[in-house]
Amino acid sequence: MIPPILTSPILYNITQTTQAQVGIETGLKAVGRPGFILLDNSIDKNTKKYSSMKEFLYQLTCFTASMLVIIPIFKKGSFAIAKKFYKDEPILQKFKNSDEFHKFYKQTDKSNRIQKLRELYGEDGKNFSDEVLTNHVNFAKGIIEFTSIAGSVLGLSIVAPMISRPLIRPVLKVLNLNENNDEKQNNTNNSEPAKQVKEIATV
Amino acid sequence: MLRLSDKILDLGRRFFTIVGKNNKPTYPVIAVATANGIFKPISSLTDKKEKPQARKYAALREFCTEFVAVPTYWACGAGAAKLGDKLFKENPQKRTVARANMMFLGVCSAAFLVIPAVCSLGLKVLDAFKKSPKRDEPAKLNSAVQNIQIERDSVGSPKFGAVSRPQMNTFVNRGGLKI
Numbered sequence: 494m495i496p497p498i499l500t501s502p503i504l505y506n507i508t509q510t511t512q513a514q515v516g517i518e519t520g521l522k523a524v525g526r527p528g529f530i531l532l533d534n535s536i537d538k539n540t541k542k543y544s545s546m547k548e549f550l551y552q553l554t555c556f557t558a559s560m561l562v563i564i565p566i567f568k569k570g571s572f573a574i575a576k577k578f579y580k581d582e583p584i585l586q587k588f589k590n591s592d593e594f595h596k597f598y599k600q601t602d603k604s605n606r607i608q609k610l611r612e613l614y615g616e617d618g619k620n621f622s623d624e625v626l627t628n629h630v631n632f633a634k635g636i637i638e639f640t641s642i643a644g645s646v647l648g649l650s651i652v653a654p655m656i657s658r659p660l661i662r663p664v665l666k667v668l669n670l671n672e673n674n675d676e677k678q679n680n681t682n683n684s685e686p687a688k689q690v691k692e693i694a695t696v
Numbered sequence: 697m698l699r700l701s702d703k704i705l706d707l708g709r710r711f712f713t714i715v716g717k718n719n720k721p722t723y724p725v726i727a728v729a730t731a732n733g734i735f736k737p738i739s740s741l742t743d744k745k746e747k748p749q750a751r752k753y754a755a756l757r758e759f760c761t762e763f764v765a766v767p768t769y770w771a772c773g774a775g776a777a778k779l780g781d782k783l784f785k786e787n788p789q790k791r792t793v794a795r796a797n798m799m800f801l802g803v804c805s806a807a808f809l810v811i812p813a814v815c816s817l818g819l820k821v822l823d824a825f826k827k828s829p830k831r832d833e834p835a836k837l838n839s840a841v842q843n844i845q846i847e848r849d850s851v852g853s854p855k856f857g858a859v860s861r862p863q864m865n866t867f868v869n870r871g872g873l874k875i
Contacts, residue, residue: 635716
């Protein structure tokens with residue numbers, strides 16, 4: 494018995510959109526990584542709580558930074574830049590921005606898409622074959638997806654670590670989670686020999 | 697003959713068309729993991745609020761995580777896609793969809809289960825290697841304490857007993873104090 498999710502068109506649309514892919518993957522990381530830290534029995538409770546919360550907050554920062562700020566900026570900016578470079582490309586001239594193209598892409602099925610695009614092109618649409626029009630759609634979509642990948646790389650790898658550091662520490666302090674708790678415990682465990690050394694040194 | 701800028705633009709057009717035609721779920725995750733493997737350790741190493749040892753450890757851990765993540769994403773994605781191919785061998789229309797969906801599910805399972813599991817297993821192995829010197833630390837400390845005790849003993853009481861007492865005894869025996 495093959496589950497229907499494997500051939501689901503909704504899931505297929507998600508797999509073809511970088512923003513959705515990165516969002517879901519980051520969400521899973523935000524649950525999976527802290528979960529595995531909490532499951533680890535070899536670490537003491539304080540370290541577990543601290544590390545898992547830190548990882549969760551870090552992934553949350555990554556998610557927010559890339560989804561709400563970086564990818565949208567990159568998408569819009571790249572479409573505008575591509576319009577300047579590819580002035581002879583009719584598909585880029587027909588759509589004002591990436592959102593408008595995305596709407597068109599989402600609202601039309603694969604079978605209707607070429608027909609609708611031909612209508613949008615007007616008189617020029619008759620000069621292009623179906624294959625060429627499909628390539629036009631793929632080209633515009635490729636620009637959006639590639640810049641989304643570049644945006645998520647910038648957001649998740651460069652911007653998020655820089656933002657997260659000053660954000661996470663105060664939140665962890667508010668939650669009374671401190672990395673030094675573990676060190677303090679270690680110090681108390683080792684206090685006997687340390688005392689011995691001190692006593693001997695004073696003699 | 698085409699100019700260099702035209703050639704670059706044509707190459708870009710082809711590249712974008714390929715990405716638009718089949719945006720594999722492995723592309724963004726591998727790109728992000730590769731960049732994470734480079735930039736996150738650098739970011740950890742430049743964190744001035746952390747101790748140098750902690751910085752190095754965090755950077756190494758992050759690098760190792762992403763080093764594991766890149767092939768895992770690829771293997772899980774490609775493996776799942778092949779499975780999708782096999783399941784829908786006879787239906788070419790569904791096969792394309794199943795391939796993409798399975799690849800995405802493979803990548804998701806890698807992010808959610810496989811990579812954290814492999815990393816926590818790797819950290820346990822690392823800890824096992826690290827624990828042996830840690831266990832030696834108290835022993836070293838005890839030996840240091842013992843050395844100090846031995847030094848104190850050798851300087852203090854035994855020398856006093858060995859050197860002074862016989863002299864005093866000899867002095868007393870000679871009857872010096874009575875006078």
